[in-house]
Amino acid sequence: MTAARGYLRYTAGKLGGAAVSLLAVLVTSFFLFRIIPGDPVKALTHGTPTTAGQLASLRRQFGLDEPLWRQFTEYCAKALTGDLGISYQFRAPVGELIAEKAPATLLLTGVAVLVYSAVGLWLGARSAWRHGGLGDRINTGVALTLWSVPSFWLGLLLIITFSVGVGPVPGLFPTGGMESGDATGTGLGYAIDVAHHMVLPVLTLVAVGYAQTLLVMRSSLLDEMGGDYLTTARAKGLRDAVVRRRHAVPNALLPTVTMIFINLGHVAAGSILVETVFSWPGVGGLFYQALSVPDLPLVQGLFMVFAGAMILMNLLADLVYPLLDPRVRR
Amino acid sequence: MSGSPARARRLEAAARLWRAYRAHRAGLFGLGVLVLIAAAALAAPLLVEGDVRKVTGTPGGPLEPPSARFPLGTDQFGRPLLGLLLWGARISLTVGLLAAALSVAIGAAVGIVAGHYGGWFATLLMRITDWFLVMPTLVLAIVLATVMSRDVWTVIVAIGVTSWPTTARLVRAQTIAVESRPYIERAKALGGGHRHIMGRHVLPNVLPLVLAQTTLGISAAILTEATLAFLGLGDPMVISWGGMLQEAREAGAVSSGHWWYLAPPGLAIALVALAFTLCGRAIEKVLDPRLGVGR
Amino acid sequence: ADGGDGDAKVLTIAVSQSVDSLSPFLAQRLVSTTVHRLAYEYLTNYDARDGHTIPGLATGWKSSASKLTWTYAIRKNSHWSDGRRTTAHDAAWTFNKMMSDEKAATANGSFTANFRKVTAPDSGTLVIELKKPQATMTALDVPIVPKHIWEKVGDFSVFNNDQRYPIVGNGPFIITDFKVDRYLRLKANRDFWRGAPKFDELLLKFYKDGDAAVAALRKGEVSFVQGLVPAQAAALKKTAHIKVNDAPGRRFLALAVNPGARAKDGRTFGTGHKALLDPAVRKALFHAVDRETIVKTLLQDHAVEGEGYIPPRYRAYFWKPGPEQRRAYNPRKAATLLDRAGYRKNSDGRRVGKDGKPLTFRLLCHATDPADTKIGKYLYDAWREFGIETRMECRDNVSDPWLKGHYDLAFDGWSVNPDPDFVLAIHTCAALPATPRDTGSTDNFICDRKFDELYARQIAEYDPVKRAEVVKRMQSRLYDLGYMNILAYPNAVEAYRTDHIGSITTMPEAAGNLWGQDGYWSWWSAEPAAGHGGPGGSDGSDGSATEVVVGIGAVVAVVAVAGLLIALRRRVTADDRE
Amino acid sequence: MSLLEIRDLRVTYGAGAAAVPAVRGVRLSLAPGRALGIAGESGCGKSTLALALLRLLPPSARLSGEILLDGEDVLTMRWGRLRAVRWAGASIVFQGAMHSLNAVRTAGDQIAEPIELHHGATPGAARKRAGELLAQVGLPAGRAASYPHELSGGQRQRVMIAMALACSPRLIVADEPTTALDVMIQAQILRLIGGLVAEQDIGLLMISHDLSVLADVCDRLAVMYAGRVVEEGPARAVYSAALHPYGQALSAAFPRIGDPASRGAPRGLPGDPPDPSALPDGCTFHPRCAVALEGCARDEPELTGDGAHRAACVRVGPSAEGSP
Amino acid sequence: MMTTPGPGASPGPGASPLLTAEGLYVAFPARRRGGAAARPVRAVDGVDLTIGAGEIVALVGESGCGKSTLARALLGLVRPASGRVAFAGRPLVYTPRALKAYRRRVQLVLQDPGGSLNPRHTVYEAVAEGLRIHGCAGDERAAVAGALARAELRPPERFFGRYPYELSGGQRQRVVIAGALVLEPEVIVADEPVASLDASVRGEILALLLRLRAELGLSALVVTHDLGLAWNIADRVAVMYLGRIVECGTAEEVLLSPRHPYTRALLSVLPESPLPPVVLAGEPPDPSRIPPGCRFHARCQVLASGEAERAGVDLRCRSEDPGMVRGPGVACHWA
Ligand SMILES: Nc1ncnc2c1ncn2[C@@H]1O[C@H](COP(=O)(O)OP(=O)(O)OP(=O)(O)O)[C@@H](O)[C@H]1O
Ligand SMILES: Nc1ncnc2c1ncn2[C@@H]1O[C@H](COP(=O)(O)OP(=O)(O)OP(=O)(O)O)[C@@H](O)[C@H]1O
Ligand SMILES: [Mg+2]
């Protein structure tokens, strides 16, 4: 009972912390992007016939004619009600733009993070349990090598090999995009189509990403391997596999789980590269486009989303942690 | 023991470290690769005839496949890719080293100070750290690289300024761990002040961590540099591996099947990153403060 | 891989640019305006063969003697896709909206800036009254929208025309579906007055990556790709069923010199290099540049050497300097020019300016434009040999230093419309900003009295031949000033699948481009190749690929299960060792 | 027949130059219902011996000799049989209860685990039995739901003991069960262990560096030095009248309050404990021995003495009077 | 033959007070933010203690009763909430400069000799650290060698370059003691100086402390939970319970004829004790919830057995705080 109350209080504390972080991000994102040199109005109209009246009108529409503090208070007031403003270049509410793109990113990187976390956890646990062995060395060797590979490069190679086709290898997978576009059908056919498009990007992300989980899992399990409680478990007559599964892994899971959550937090932002290489219609590319104008509402909104995802996942990690580790429970 | 016992012991400790390091085969491999690449990078002006940076009057035709004359083929201007790769090593290594050093320096300073002093000051510092931590590094680096002018220093600063928080957190945790050791209490009881505690006790104890972080950070920095260059945020006038990849892609190497344009820079990045990672991990193990080795 | 409706003939186009808006009042990007060309009829159009003005929604037009009133006859056989007839009221409403609502003037407001009044006395007549004579009245590239639909729009600044599909239009195609950065679908307008397009459907697929688009073309996932780089073009040329169209483009690529940025109020600003104000220096710099090398080596022949301001594609306006006027590649002459002007080499081999400092010019470039960086590298080498240092300043967004005049030299480039008015207007004094803090429409702050006089003459000249004469003289003047140096006219390099597209019209018809034409000729005229149903439909490669994938997946699954079983068995035995 | 019979047990960690002979030829036996104490300073091989009993040593350890548990040699058992013997035949109470309990599982869970495993009990039944066991060691059954960190040191040690009793083993090995505990709690735990041994006819092997504690709880005492048993005999006799110089030094190191001899006169053993990887020749104790003879540096003496009380010292010969 | 310590010349009670704690209270803010019982931890809850010149005082008590906190307060490492620490009659001033000067004269030796040496410092550096901090002039090498020799690490030069891990536990503790001695302090506060050492080594270190007292006239406060150790070396013994000293007197008085029920219980559970063992029920109480009345009453065997009732003090035990012990005495209504 008191434990439950303690957990509630702990949760409230963490929620408060997250709220503060979010506020800080809210404020800083406004100013961070104001230091980008360049006038969005000029940038947007540069190269097209424009009259001075048009420029002034745009400036008015974007609210850029107001003093900075007015812009700031307006931005804050709106952001707090969930209104992120209207994109300069797409003329659509930033929230809508992001909502339109976010599912694609979430799908791609979410699947990738889940896959590589699972692969990493599994291989990491195996590796640590038989550390020093041939399997462990091959395992970590391959993981480290893949980790060192730039993801965009791997993606390009995969495209050359499996999309364009090299020599006898036929181009099995699409080169980019999320769906064929000509198959508008919904349901299973569409799902298979999207899955087909996802194979290479997910493969890229998994190959480059699983090493981290593997290494963290391996080292935290190694830390636990000397634990006296494992000797106790063995002394009880438990099978080796049971000792690992029931005693060692739950203890070693803690740091790894935190990391997985942080990776999930990166989901939004972390896909910029792979989205670029695989023409994935996600938020990563949007950010890049927004930045070059700078399309302030969109940049700020995306930034908030990126940081918000991190904050949210950190928060979730904080909240899950006590469930995994009773020592943190208060 | 006479003379300067401390110095003699230091040397001996270094020798012991080296012996311990030698036991890590992967670390040795990494070190070997690094030495080779660093030597090649330093010798690039001697190894490569002419000015590879020139885009006209180049020795080869555009996009020649590997041949005896051009072992790695040529790029879109007809420049030998091997020469470019050697020149690129200089930038990639420089950026990696400096950016990692910058990042770790910031991180270590913030971590030690926050860990040592505690109180509202530390809370503030850690809040700032958290802020940077929740900022996606790449996004922030892209913003910085967009804001500042396009040159190598920009990239170094962008990487350094965005990647320090992890180090800061690690160093802070380590500092707090060290500060809870009885010998800190003893040093305080001996009359040691903040400077003494931080300089004589905390710093030497976090240095191994910092060293390992730097080494690991270099590989991360090299990858980030390549990424930024690939995204077109590097200095286009400078030859770097990431820039080569970007040029290759811009030149349509992917779809026109010019794999030799694309493969070497990527492999080189991966190799150097791997080498630094292996070294870093070996150093980490040799100096692991938890094991109390490397005394 | 076929679409839902069986054997509909689909033409799939790979595009890289994101659509900014589907509202004609907001859209500014090439991809969007191209789509609008397809979805809405404009008053006039340009002939596919030579670009002269031909009827569009207007069947005819005439100007009053005062040159201030234009009367257009609106065609009767054009219908909106919801069945209503397109009338002069639609056109009048469109223009009036742009004149009365500044939010509706965002994209095309410049066209109506000089309008005094637009009326539609009857459904077949549109009358536009001008404030001043304007020669571009037959080049009003403004989509005319259906009044009965758009009347209901409240705030034009946020209406993107993407609420309800199909979007009511009267062009050769009707927009039926759009997913940002994924695809944009148009279906043929069977009732288009000029005749229905041959393809049933036009599908724009978005590929942010050029290589992905090219690979998709090779695999038959798309039928058309534009914006190829030399290596891609070279590779595709060797590929079966693919035709590469390497045609002179609408663009010129120039090196602009900062002539000392200034405002209309006479104040100067910016940090342009003083030495560049010396005509001899400018002349020398360009004598030192070998345009042939740029075109041959750097652009790998996918361009034409630059001379006059307007690309040769627009034959009527094209001008080139005579032999003695020409600043041909001649390093020796360049050196002599500089020596004579007093910029001699110092002991380091660097040329020294009047202030005693070695000459170093900043060169502003677009970081994202490969041509800029390539040519930049070349210029760096070329001028360095010649004693002048260049500092490349490459940015994602050059508009800031550009508009503030913080540059010495800068890469510049414009897509020229059939009517050259706009690209000429940006070099007039009238285009300068009112004060240093304002933004003008000027390109690089050129302000030359003689040029301005000629400009005023051409805008009021309604006779095409005479006007072209004036335009050529303007180009000659611009060339002599040496502030705009055209380096090349880059080609439009495109490719399409001949097994998808049987025939297609380029513009100009002889050696012209397909994407981003000044009309809708290419897509309207494209004919499906015999037996083509849709992308990948004919060769069925996609289908078989899917089967292969399924097969591979099955094999992988079997192997994985087997491996798992073996691992489990091994674990049991390994356990006994511990 | 004795419950536990250790014959010439040798354990060496590692190999080659860095080899650490942690246990060097130990012979001990223990009858059911009896308590045997093993004393010795840190690093003399006590824990190694305890772990060897159930073959729990790390792979780097090499074992030889025989460990007969109810007549069955643990060292040659098949793994399946060994797992059955572990905990059901002999259980261990480890040194530091904080680290010997799994921090992320409840106490009840951990007690119930071996019951389910060895007795095939249903989770419910095992849970119930865990509650009973906790009650037996003086903890409310409700504590079964607590995590180790929610328990105090004494409570954790009780949980360890309850766990050790879970499968009603014949032998319990207690490796320093009270180190790091407060005097008062130490007394509680010792009473608990003493009581259980007496009631349940369990053999107890208790390890400690505190001779006085062992003398209180055990029937017989063995003193180890550098991996060997150097003295063995009835507990009281070893504590108050040790034969081996090391045994004497050890017992003198525990002051007896009220004894004027130790007032203001702490006694210890000069010199440093031996380095197990570089043991001196001869009697390993001779470098620190105040009464060493010349031969001590050469020959390592065997345990000798009358049947009940024996010591490995040349001075303890057939003429046991020659003690220093 | 066992090592015999030097002459037990004890100044005994009556020696002039050197280091004193007067009405010392130390509280820690409740550690758990928002915890249900957000009460401060009253680790030291009213202590009067005097260490005379050349005197060895043992402070005994069970775990968590505040011994270490008191020791740290004496060195100025924690600031008392009220009360004061005085050295040579002058109250301690908590400015960095004054504290530094103070810490030249009063030194701390901690329980775990492994932990109180920086693993990255050699023995020489560890011993010289104090000299360097205080910027002592003179021959550093000689001073270090002297201190090491005095701590019986001979020849000192052999130990200069060693790292802590190369030393045995006893040697490490000697290095720590040498590090304290090198500043020639007047008082050593030793917090469980031998708790982590083997029984056989322990005697040697204690003998060293006694010898130093004899040779240098050092005073010492030895914090321990081992009553035998107090009997071994202390002139006076103070028994602490839950932040307060409950009984104080000469070693003989306290250990042979204990008056406080708590002291009695502690003594009774020693294996050799002639007293019938009194095992106190329950865990040591929580210093954030000190019970009203006599702080020991909830666990008091005298109260539980009804003896206090017979003596007619049971009500006072439950309600009235018996107060602090100043000088020798006992804080118990019954005693
Ligand atoms: N895994 C190991 N590898 C190598 N040496 C070891 C290992 N475990 C123990 N040792 C060494 O074996 C010797 C005996 O160790 P053991 O743990 O049995 O001593 P102990 O008597 O239990 O000491 P303590 O009282 O400190 O617990 C020690 O010198 C120790 O350093
Ligand atoms: N920094 C601190 N913050 C909060 N509470 C503390 C702090 N230091 C000590 N305490 C608490 O104060 C009480 C007394 O601690 P102290 O370390 O003085 O006890 P001790 O008698 O030395 O115990 P031990 O014998 O275990 O060393 C304990 O309950 C402890 O939890
Ligand atoms: Mg042990």
Ligand SMILES: [Mg+2]
């Ligand atoms: Mg303490």
